[in-house]
Amino acid sequence: AQSVSQHNHHVILSEAASLELGCNYSYGGTVNLFWYVQYPGQHLQLLLKYFSGDPLVKGIKGFEAEFIKSKFSFNLRKPSVQWSDTAEYFCAVKRDSGGYQKVTFGTGTKLQVIP
């Protein structure tokens, strides 16, 4: 079964600081990878996803993530955070094989951006 680890539970940054949130997954086969964001009081929204091709994926709001297969990692980055990025971020993985739709989430990282 697949699993996801997010190492940072709570991150506090000042505006304009750079962000990197770690995500590692465990599954030996081919995977699809996702980052979701949940702003306060709102529902989960997809930030970006990786299915195949270029391992550097760009998403909405200036976020990007890099899939490093050898490290089983899919870290999320943003060069300069804003106060509006304050939210909880979830890394997720899905087996890339027919019949599997189950998305497994990490425990989430709460990001607090201080103005």
Add this chain to the structure above:
Amino acid sequence: EPEVTQTPSHQVTQMGQEVILRCVPISNHLYFYWYRQILGQKVEFLVSFYNNEISEKSEIFDDQFSVERPDGSNFTLKIRSTKLEDSAMYFCASSETGGKSSYEQYFGPGTRLTVT
């Protein structure tokens, strides 16, 4: 922009009672899902549903749970006899496809279930 909706936003029930959580997925989507998030814990997959049958379920989804698509628009999760540990936020999601590169699960706002 189309969105997944869920009702009610908050449900309080007594232990042992049956509850039905309702979801309206995005209209052209074919796959439907339920997840739950116990307070302070991660979002956990419960079940996926396609073509009027369960396509995948987790070990959490035991006999007290059932899902149904009673008509062309609603997708429901029934918990037959609620327990205190069923208290959680329940998220419905839907996707147009099951796994192609356009795959994306769209989540609803959730129903907070409190079992007393």
